[in-house]
Amino acid sequence: MFLKMVKNDFVRQKIVTISVFVFIAMAVLLGASAINNIANLIQSMSDLQERAVPADITQMHSGEFDQAEIDKFTEEQRENIAMQETMVLLTLDGSNIHFGNNQTMAGTVQDISYVVQNKKFDFILDLDNEKLDVTEGEVAVPIYFMQQYDLKIGDTITVKSGEYENEFVISDYARDYEMNSSLTSSKRFVINQADYNEMLLKQAGELEYLIEFKLHENGDSQGIQTAYIEGGLPANGPTVGGKIFLMFNAMSDAAVAMVIILISILLIIIASLCIRLTFLATIDEDLREIGVMKAIGISKKDIKKVYLNKYRVMSVVAGIIGYLLSFAVVHLFNGNMRLYISSDLSGNLKYVLSLMAPLLVYFIIVMYCKKVLKRIDKISAVEALRKDSMERGKNQKYSFPLLKNKFFSTNIYMGLRDAWKRFKLYRLLFFIFIACTFIVILPINIYNTMNSPEFSTYMGIGKSDMRIDLRRNDSITEDFKKLQEELKNDSDIEKYAAYITSSYQVKNAEGSWDYMNIETGDFSVFPLNYLEGRAPKGEGEISLSFANASKDGLNKNVGDEVAVKVGGEEKNLKVTGIYQDITNGGKTAKAHTSLGVNDEAVLWYIVYMDVAQGVDIREKMDYYQNAYDSAQVNDIKEYTRQTLGNIIDQMSTVVIGAFAIAVIIAVLITALFLRMLLSKDMSQVAIMRSMGLTSKNIKHQYMAGTMMVLILGIIVGVLASNYLGELLVSMAMSSMGAAKIEFVHVVWQTWLLCPLTLIVVVGFTIFVSCKVAVKDDLSVVLRS
Secondary structure (H helix, E strand, O other): OHHHHHHHHHHHOHHHHHHHHHHHHHHHHHHHHHHHHHHHHHHHHHHHHHHHOOOOEEEEEEOOOOHHHHHHHHHHOOOOEEEEEEEEEEEEOHHHEEEOOOEEOOOOOOEEEEEOOOOOOOOOEOOOOOEOOOOOOEEEEEHHHHHHOOOOOOOEEEEEEOOEEEEEEEEEEEEOOOOOOOOOOEEEEEEOHHHHHHHHHOOOOEEEEEEEEEEOOOOOHHHHHHHHHHOOOOOOOOEEEHHHHHHHHHHHHHHHHHHHHHHHHHHHHHHHHHHHHHHHHHHHHOHHHHHHHHHOOOOHHHHHHHHHHHHHHHHHHHHHHHHHHHHHHHHHOOHHHHHHOOOOOOOOHHHHHOOHHHHHHHHHHHHHHHHHHHHHHHOOHHHHHHOOOOOOOOOOOOOOOHHHOOOOOHHHHHHHHHHHHOHHHHHHHHHHHHHHHHHHHHHHHHHHHHOOHHHHHHEOOOOOOEEEEEOOOOOHHHHHHHHHHHHHHOOOEEEEEEEEEEEEEEEOOOOOEEEEEEEEOOOOOOOOOOOEEOOOOOOOEEEEEHHHHOOOOOOOOOOOEEEEEEOOEEEEEEEEEEEOEOOHHHOOEEEOHHHOOOHHHEEEEEEEEEEOOOOOHHHHHHHHHHHOOOEEEEEHHHHHHHHOHHHHHHHHHHHHHHHHHHHHHHHHHHHHHHHHHHHHOHHHHHHHHHOOOOHHHHHHHHHHHHHHHHHHHHHHHHHHHHHHHHHHHHHHHHHHOOOOOOOOOOHHHHHHHHHHHHHHHHHHHHHHHHHHHOOOOHHHHHHO
16 A cells, blocks of 8 residues: 555656655765775775885985995895885986977976886886886886877887987886876886987986885884985985875875765755755645544554655665766766776775765665654644644734835835745755855865966965976086076066075984975065965074974974984074975975075975066076076976876866756755745635736746845855865865965856856746746635
8 A cells, every 4th residue: 555655656746756866866876976986096096006016215316326335225124124126217308308290398397207117116007007018119108298298009209319319109108106196296208128228328318216115014114214314325316205105196086086075965965955845845735635644543653654665765766876877977087097096997895885875865864754754743633634734823023014115026025025034944945055056166166276376385386477497417506506697687587586405304203303305595585375474584494384394294383493404413493484385295394595505415496486577478488498408497377287287187077067966956956945835835826816916926926035045045155165165175185285275266257157057047947937836727726
């Protein structure tokens, strides 16, 4: 009997049932997709790590060194070190790499190195995560460049450097665990040993080294790094731990997963509200039937089971469909993962973990249904048959009289008045419109912020027009001085500032000595936005990145002192400020020029500049690029775009998906709400029509009230996404080194385009829903 009643209910309310069914399926689909994405990320990262066998410590070095000293150190530290290998890099300028129709890679912000595959660990893989084996005359190109320059397998690239010139055929993509991410500043091209020997013989490129260590499972990474530096071993370059590579590889997919999870949580909340809305409408319509069932002796439990079974069946079927569809939809979000981490995402973990979504949604819906159905307990048979139980009979004070209306037409005023007086009824719709707006605006704000030149402030970089990086070579110090002198006399340059980054020994929170990259220069020229305090302005002052100042770093606050070794002597520097930086694992520092330069461990030279008004930035960039062979010249916007390219591309997909989801939610909920409202107001509508009001008049009243709620919801939703969204994103980014994100708002998108689209779509839904409902047969309504 109950199955027959459930079936009849499906037939009787086809539109409502299908709408709720689609909505539940969509909630499950998105939730399962997010969990699927995370499961894939965990499994694919594990697979990549297992196949690539990455180094636990990588010391980059430029200049001469003695491998025998490294071997001796390795033997002394056998308790911690399992393997050691030194990779020799031939580093070339992007202008030396030619491809296509006379194109070069001169515009890249990445350092380009040609290498031979390692023998022990830190293997560079192909797209099947197999160790690359490149034959003579071929090259495996990093995925980053294959994407950026739209290169294909079979294309050719030509290397021209001094006397050396050779054409290589692209044989494969190079998936590089350590240098995959756009956040790492170097990329490795893999070639055959014979080709490499020829490049080395003809001195194509500058020699650099990766001195790599693979530790035992419980090896002391920090202890090895300290012993290495104290032993005076080669360290003319940054030291990078294995955890940094892991974070960089996972960052873009993890960021997207977090946004999807946030949207999924909002969808589950909205799904619960949607069920409540549908129940209220159904119970209100079925009051007489409930009264009859109670009158003939059917228990409350059995009556509730009639309604609950329907949503149990619906949740199970929608959950299964959403769960299955999620494995197709997830491909929209894991394209970057399949390319950069693992092409094979066929593991079983995702099937198990993704089941959490339909089970969670089913549990929430059933529990919420039981809560809403408690209303039936309060309805007596007599009250139900009289159909007044849902109307509590409280006399409301008469307010907003029609005579005081001076601004709106009568129908619009009555609609606005009704929505205001019955706001408790409309508040469900109000909160859903807020959530829909939030779902649309938050991804747009994140995308615009990451795509803005102002995002450079979260990378520890002041806002400027141009950036010049000088690569290490024999004349780098001379070039750096010459460049500053030329900039000083260049009338096209409005202002500039030069910075030198060196590695210094710094006393950590435990009292032992670690190594930290400290940038020196005048930080008042291109100031950062500081979380606390200010930039270092005088002698003995230093500012720390958020990650460095945190408890996991040096555990310092503004006003505290940091002990730094300079020239063998210990100096105490006062912390004047804390800034945000997501580069280099988030652990950097900036000090006044009085600290001096650690000549033995200079990492890089950088100059920032602003051009004078009316000067063409591109022409000025080309001039300095041609004038200095060791220079890498970029505008800040391009530098940020190339560094965050993968994350920005994935966020654009999330923006489109979130917009589509929000529109579908708004349409479904609005249609369901109006159906409930018009069902509830059936008698009132009939009375108005019998008094001479046309269907058009009544429709305008409902449209006015609902549109007012929509506009208020959009305003609150935009404000919530701007302020609450900043807080949520800042909490997520704090682990990466950015604890206070301030969104870049594109006003015409957040306050005009998106709200206008929602208003048009929802307005059309209101128009159609009201048009159908208010044209019912009046005689039938009055007789009922």
